Amino acid sequence: MKRILLLGVGRSTHTLIKYLLEFSKKLNIEVFLADQNPSEFIEPYIQKNRCVFLKLDINNEISRKNYIANVDIVISMLPPKFHFLVAKTCIEFKKDLITASYVSNELASLDVDAKKANILILNEIGLDPGIDHISAMEIIDSLKETGAKINVFKSFCGGLIAPESDNNPWNYKFTWNPRNVILAGSAGASYLKDGTIKNLNYNEVFSNLELVNIPDYGQFESYANRDSLHYKEKYDLVDTKTIVRGTLRRVGFSKAWDVFVQLGMTSESLEKIISKNQFHDYVKRINDPDIIEKMNYLGLFDKKNFNKKISPADYLLSILKEKWYLEDEDIDMIVMQHKFEYNIDNNYEKLNLSMVVKGDDNIQTAMAKTVGLPVFFACKLLLEGKISLKGVRIPIYKEIYKPILQQLEQEGISFIKS
Numbered sequence: 001m002k003r004i005l006l007l008g009v010g011r012s013t014h015t016l017i018k019y020l021l022e023f024s025k026k027l028n029i030e031v032f033l034a035d036q037n038p039s040e041f042i043e044p045y046i047q048k049n050r051c052v053f054l055k056l057d058i059n060n061e062i063s064r065k066n067y068i069a070n071v072d073i074v075i076s077m078l079p080p081k082f083h084f085l086v087a088k089t090c091i092e093f094k095k096d097l098i099t100a101s102y103v104s105n106e107l108a109s110l111d112v113d114a115k116k117a118n119i120l121i122l123n124e125i126g127l128d129p130g131i132d133h134i135s136a137m138e139i140i141d142s143l144k145e146t147g148a149k150i151n152v153f154k155s156f157c158g159g160l161i162a163p164e165s166d167n168n169p170w171n172y173k174f175t176w177n178p179r180n181v182i183l184a185g186s187a188g189a190s191y192l193k194d195g196t197i198k199n200l201n202y203n204e205v206f207s208n209l210e211l212v213n214i215p216d217y218g219q220f221e222s223y224a225n226r227d228s229l230h231y232k233e234k235y236d237l238v239d240t241k242t243i244v245r246g247t248l249r250r251v252g253f254s255k256a257w258d259v260f261v262q263l264g265m266t267s268e269s270l271e272k273i274i275s276k277n278q279f280h281d282y283v284k285r286i287n288d289p290d291i292i293e294k295m296n297y298l299g300l301f302d303k304k305n306f307n308k309k310i311s312p313a314d315y316l317l318s319i320l321k322e323k324w325y326l327e328d329e330d331i332d333m334i335v336m337q338h339k340f341e342y343n344i345d346n347n348y349e350k351l352n353l354s355m356v357v358k359g360d361d362n363i364q365t366a367m368a369k370t371v372g373l374p375v376f377f378a379c380k381l382l383l384e385g386k387i388s389l390k391g392v393r394i395p396i397y398k399e400i401y402k403p404i405l406q407q408l409e410q411e412g413i414s415f416i417k418s
Contacts, residue, residue, distance in 0.1 A: 002029050002383060005067055007058065007086060008077035009035045009042055012100075012126075012176065014363050016077070016372030017042060020379070021050050027383055034067060041363060058082050069093045073382055075375060076101075083107055083123075087392075091117045098378050100126025100371055103394060111392040120387060124394040125378045127334065127370040128157040131355070131408070132245075133394060134374070134401035135415055136338050139353060140235055141398065143342055148349075150240050152341035153231070156212050156222045158248025159367050161326075162333040162358050163217070169294045171250035173324045175332040175367045182266055182317050184247065189224035192232065192243040200224060206258035212248060214335055214354050215418055222246030223254050234396065248335050256294045259283060265312045272312050276301040298323055332359045334366040336415075352418045373411055377404045 004020060006013065020031045033042055034056040046053050056063055058078060068074055068089045073096050076086045080101040087110050090097040094117045103123045114121050124130055132155055143150060161173040174181065185205035191198050200208055209221045228245040237243060249257075259265075263282055264272040283295055298319055310318075326332065338353040359365035378400065381387050387399060395401055408414065 003071040004029050004073050005032045005071040006075045007034050009033050009039050012371045013077045015368040016376050019376040097121045099123045115391040121392045125374045130374045137396045148342040148344040150342045152242040154244045154339040156246045156248050157336045160333050162331040165330040169297045173326050191228035195241045206254040220248045221251050222248050252290050256291045268311045268313045326362050332365045334370050353415045355415045377407045
């Protein structure tokens with residue numbers, strides 16, 4: 001019997017835990033869940049002895065080493081800053097590691113050591129990054145095999161609220177880490193357009209938008225997401241002239257959010273406090289009924305709410321947590337689309353690949369499904385000895401993406417072409 005250690009049991013791990021435990025007999029595994037405290041979700045599993053809970057402070061070297069040394073595969077769903085620490089310990093004890101997070105430069109530096117230890121450190125195998133990689137690479141590889149020249153690659157993804165639960169003027173609720181939503185775009189964005197590198201600073205991100213049509217779900221808008229440029233090398237798109245990755249929101253969201261950005265209301269500095277009059281004067285000058293409706297809904301400067309002792313970002317976050325809370329009966333929705341334009345046999349072709357996934361409830365959310373299932377299927381492939389790769393990797397290889405895409409399709413997570 002093999003042992004699986006899952007580090008971190010937050011909301012995005014609910015589907016992953018469910019599948020690890022449901023398949024534990026078939027896969028002949030024992031599951032260990034480690035965190036500072038157990039969540040309500042896993043309490044019934046612990047009580048029924050379906051898993052073992054380990055109380056863990058990841059910075060405690062003795063506990064960390066002891067737990068990792070005594071298992072076969074480690075899955076880290078901890079905040080990204082802890083992955084390097086976990087990876088170093090996995091290398092020391094020659095244990096494979098899976099994460100859903102981006103590969104940091106620090107983590108990438110462990111590639112040689114991981115290969116020497118003969119282990120795989122597989123990262124970016126969640127939703128975005130994750131499903132975006134595996135779905136895009138299947139098309140990219142297949143197009144190249146037919147001799148196509150890819151001129152345009154665009155990739156969009158958004159964690160949103162499903163239409164049936166959409167009941168506020170922002171058409172948005174928190175389905176993942178709220179603070180990340182507050183700080184989105186703060187590092188600016190870079191992408192390639194018609195062969196020219198475009199760089200946007202924070203103040204420009206939410207006013208440079210692209211409309212995206214999702215079959216059966218209508219129009220969305222996308223703002224550029226961080227640095228798209230490294231996908232040229234990552235996906236081997238050496239001749240591609242346009243490469244853009246973006247975050248999806250319902251139309252109108254970004255224009256309203258840009259008000260917060262321009263006024264410094266997403267700043268983490270205590271010195272960037274804005275007054276009620278400054279805010280209302282700014283919104284009045286814009287003179288947009290949709291923005292006014294959105295801001296009135298939030299009631300940002302209601303007496304009971306206003307607090308000048310915390311940063312603007314923390315204050316905004318406290319308001320939005322109340323207004324954009326995922327209620328018990330709410331259903332979330334993940335939307336993803338890839339756009340390809342390419343030349344083949346002297347013809348110019350276009351291909352859109354679209355995916356929509358809805359949650360079952362506010363526990364088995366679409367976010368938990370699309371983050372957790374790829375991680376689970378990667379773990380399953382490792383247990384079955386079907387991945388030969390070693391070192392620090394992401395899932396852009398056929399031996400990883402083909403079987404995981406097939407298994408996701410069996411779970412109702414698939415793309416339609418248009």
